[in-house]
Amino acid sequence: MNLRGVRELHRVQKSYFPLLTVKCIFEAVSPYITVFFSAQVLKELAGLRREEVLWNWVIAGTICICVLAIINAFLKQRHETLLNDLWGRKEILFIHKMFSLDFSELDKQENHDLRAQIKQNENWASWGLMRSQRAYERFVTGMIGMISGITLTVTLFTSPVPKTAGRLVILNNPIFILIFAAVMVGISVFSGKLSGIAQKSWSNYADFATLGNRLFWHFGFIGLDKKRSVDIRMNDQQGLVAAYWDGNSVFGVDGPLGKMFMGKMGIYSSMGVCMTVLITGFVYVFTCLKAWAGAFDVGSVTQYVGAATAMIANIFAFTELISLMETNTSYLDKTFEFLDIPNAMYQGSLTTEKRSDRNYEIEFKDVSFKYPGSDVWSLRHVNMKFKVGQRLAIVGENGSGKTTFIKLLCRLYDPQEGQILLNGIDIRKYKYDDYMDIFSIVFQDFQLLCQPIGANVAGNADYDRDRAYKALVDAGFGERLESLEKGLDTMIYKDLSDDGIDVSGGEAQKIAIARALYKDAPFIILDEPTAALDPIAEAEIYSKFDDISGDKTAIYISHRLSSCKFCDEIAVFGEGQVIQKGTHEKLLEDHAGKYYELWNAQAQYYVEEV
Incomplete structure (x- = not known):
C-alpha cells in the first residue's frame, strides 16, 4: 500500500524520488565515513605515530568529509525545494480524479466527505500519501545505514582475543558472540516496536484530532472571511468564536492528546529510547573489553563503537518504520478508496453528428x-x-x-x-x-474564475479573442469591456492580481452568458x-x-x-x-x-x- 503511495507521488513529480534516493545514500554513509577516518587517525596515534601516515589520513579524511558535507548540503537544499513542490503537486492526483469523475459520483456527499477526511488526516499529522514519502526516505536511509554498519562492525566480532587474556578469552566463544549479537539486534528491534506502539497510540486519536483540526481551521481564520464579516459584526458573533477559543483543548496541554503524550504514548516512547541507550552501553562494554584484552587497538574502539551505535539507531528506526507503515495503511486505504472510485455511467461509442x-x-x-x-x-x-x-x-x-x-x-x-x-x-x-x-449551460450557481475575462469566457488560456469579444458584446458586457484598460486581459477579482476587478452580480451574469455563447452549442x-x-x-x-x-x-x-x-x-x-x-x-x-x-x-x- 505504501509502495503504491510512492508510485502515485512519483507520477506527479518525476525528479523527487531519484534525488531522495541519492540524498539518503549520502546521509546514511556520511557518519560511517567520519567514524572510519577518525579511527584510522587514532590507530596511528596509538601505534607507530608516523607523521607522513597521519598527514595522509588527516588530509584524506578532511577532503572526504568536506566533499560529503558540500554534497549533502546541496542535496538537502534541492530536496527541500522538491519536497515543497511535491506537497502541492500531490493535489493533482485528487484534482484529476475530481475532473474525471462522473457528475453522479462527484455529486455524492459521501465522496466529498471522504476527500475531506483524507485532507484532515494530512493536515493534523501528515498521514496518507506524504507518509509514504517519509517511509521511503527512512527505508532507504535505514537499509544503507545497516549495511554500512555491518560492514564496519563485522570485525568487532571476528577479531580474536589473545589466548593470554585469561578469562576474557570467553569473548572468542562463537556462542557468546552469537548471543551478544542476537541481544543487540533483538533489543534494537524491540525498542523500535515500542516506539511503533507509540505511533499507533497517536493514530488512535485520529477521529478526535481531525475534528479538532477542522474546528481550528474554521474558527481560527473566520475573522479573515470577507463574506462573513458583516454578519459577525452586526450579530456580535465574536462571542461564539471566543467560546471556541476558550473551550477548545484538543491540542492543548490539558487536552486528550496532551494527556496521551504524558501517558501511554510517552511511556512507550521513553522505554524505546531507554532500551536503545542500554544496548549502546552494552556495545561500549563489549568493545572496551575486547580492546582491553588486546583484540584490537584504541583506534578500532572508535570505529566499532561509532559504527555499532549508528547501526543500532538504524535498526531501531527501521523497526519503528514497519509499525509506522502498518499504521499508515489504514489512512492510505481511504486515499485509494477515493482515487479508485469507479465511473458507473456507460460510455457510449457513437459520435454525435455535427x-x-x-x-x-x-x-x-x-x-x-x-x-x-x-x-x-x-x-x-x-x-x-x-x-x-x-x-x-x-x-x-x-x-x-x-x-x-x-x-x-x-x-x-x-x-x-x-x-x-x-x-x-x-x-x-x-x-x-x-x-x-x-449543450451550453448557465447554472443558477455559476462560477467565474480568478482569471482574465477572455479566458473565463473561453474556458481556456488559448482562445479566439475576436469570438470572445463578440460573445461579451452580445451578452451586454461590451460597454464595460471598452472601459477596461486591459480589455479581455483584465483579471477578474483580486485573489491573484492586485489590478484585478470586482464585478457586480449583473456583470458576472453577462460574462457567464457570454461563456455559453462562445461555446456556440x-x-x-x-x-x-x-x-x-x-x-x-x-x-x-x-x-x-x-x-x-x-x-x-x-x-x-x-x-x-x-x-x-x-x-x-x-x-x-x-x-x-x-x-x-x-x-x-x-x-x-x-x-x-x-x-x-x-x-x-x-x-x-x-x-x-x-
Whole structure:
C-alpha cells in the first residue's frame, strides 16, 4: 500500500524520488565515513605515530568529509525545494480524479466527505500519501545505514582475543558472540516496536484530532472571511468564536492528546529510547573489553563503537518504520478508496453528428428518476419532445423537478426508467464528451474564475479573442469591456492580481452568458442564473438573450413566469411531473391550472409589464 503511495507521488513529480534516493545514500554513509577516518587517525596515534601516515589520513579524511558535507548540503537544499513542490503537486492526483469523475459520483456527499477526511488526516499529522514519502526516505536511509554498519562492525566480532587474556578469552566463544549479537539486534528491534506502539497510540486519536483540526481551521481564520464579516459584526458573533477559543483543548496541554503524550504514548516512547541507550552501553562494554584484552587497538574502539551505535539507531528506526507503515495503511486505504472510485455511467461509442443545419431533436420518453440513496422520485413518467430553434420555458415551484430535468438532459445523471433520445437514439449510446458538447449551460450557481475575462469566457488560456469579444458584446458586457484598460486581459477579482476587478452580480451574469455563447452549442440553457435580479430586470435579460440565441434551442428555467412569455412552449412541473404544457396565452386560459395560479400569485411583481 505504501509502495503504491510512492508510485502515485512519483507520477506527479518525476525528479523527487531519484534525488531522495541519492540524498539518503549520502546521509546514511556520511557518519560511517567520519567514524572510519577518525579511527584510522587514532590507530596511528596509538601505534607507530608516523607523521607522513597521519598527514595522509588527516588530509584524506578532511577532503572526504568536506566533499560529503558540500554534497549533502546541496542535496538537502534541492530536496527541500522538491519536497515543497511535491506537497502541492500531490493535489493533482485528487484534482484529476475530481475532473474525471462522473457528475453522479462527484455529486455524492459521501465522496466529498471522504476527500475531506483524507485532507484532515494530512493536515493534523501528515498521514496518507506524504507518509509514504517519509517511509521511503527512512527505508532507504535505514537499509544503507545497516549495511554500512555491518560492514564496519563485522570485525568487532571476528577479531580474536589473545589466548593470554585469561578469562576474557570467553569473548572468542562463537556462542557468546552469537548471543551478544542476537541481544543487540533483538533489543534494537524491540525498542523500535515500542516506539511503533507509540505511533499507533497517536493514530488512535485520529477521529478526535481531525475534528479538532477542522474546528481550528474554521474558527481560527473566520475573522479573515470577507463574506462573513458583516454578519459577525452586526450579530456580535465574536462571542461564539471566543467560546471556541476558550473551550477548545484538543491540542492543548490539558487536552486528550496532551494527556496521551504524558501517558501511554510517552511511556512507550521513553522505554524505546531507554532500551536503545542500554544496548549502546552494552556495545561500549563489549568493545572496551575486547580492546582491553588486546583484540584490537584504541583506534578500532572508535570505529566499532561509532559504527555499532549508528547501526543500532538504524535498526531501531527501521523497526519503528514497519509499525509506522502498518499504521499508515489504514489512512492510505481511504486515499485509494477515493482515487479508485469507479465511473458507473456507460460510455457510449457513437459520435454525435455535427450537423451544419443544427437539426437535432430531443425526446424524453416516459423518464423517471430518483437520486441515489433516495426513495423519492424526483421525476416521474416525463414525456416531452423539442427541436432545435424552439424556445422552451420550464417553470414550477421549488422541488418540482426543473433542475433535475436539465441534469438528465445533459446526461449528468442517467434515468432509472425510460429513455432520453437524440434524433431517435438513446443518448447513452453516444460518446459522453461528444454529447456534452451540444449543450451550453448557465447554472443558477455559476462560477467565474480568478482569471482574465477572455479566458473565463473561453474556458481556456488559448482562445479566439475576436469570438470572445463578440460573445461579451452580445451578452451586454461590451460597454464595460471598452472601459477596461486591459480589455479581455483584465483579471477578474483580486485573489491573484492586485489590478484585478470586482464585478457586480449583473456583470458576472453577462460574462457567464457570454461563456455559453462562445461555446456556440446547438442547445443553450439558462437555469435561473438571474434569480437574484428583480423580475423586470430578469425579463429584460431573457428578452435580449432570445434575440442573440439565433437558431439555437433555448431552454429557460425560472420561478418568474413573466420572463418566459415569449417562449414557444412552457412546461409546468409539479411534483416531478409535467402537469401542463402550452403557450403563455393558452395556459392562462386554464383557470384551474397551476400556471394560472402561479401567474396571479406573482403578478404584483411584474405589473409594469402587464
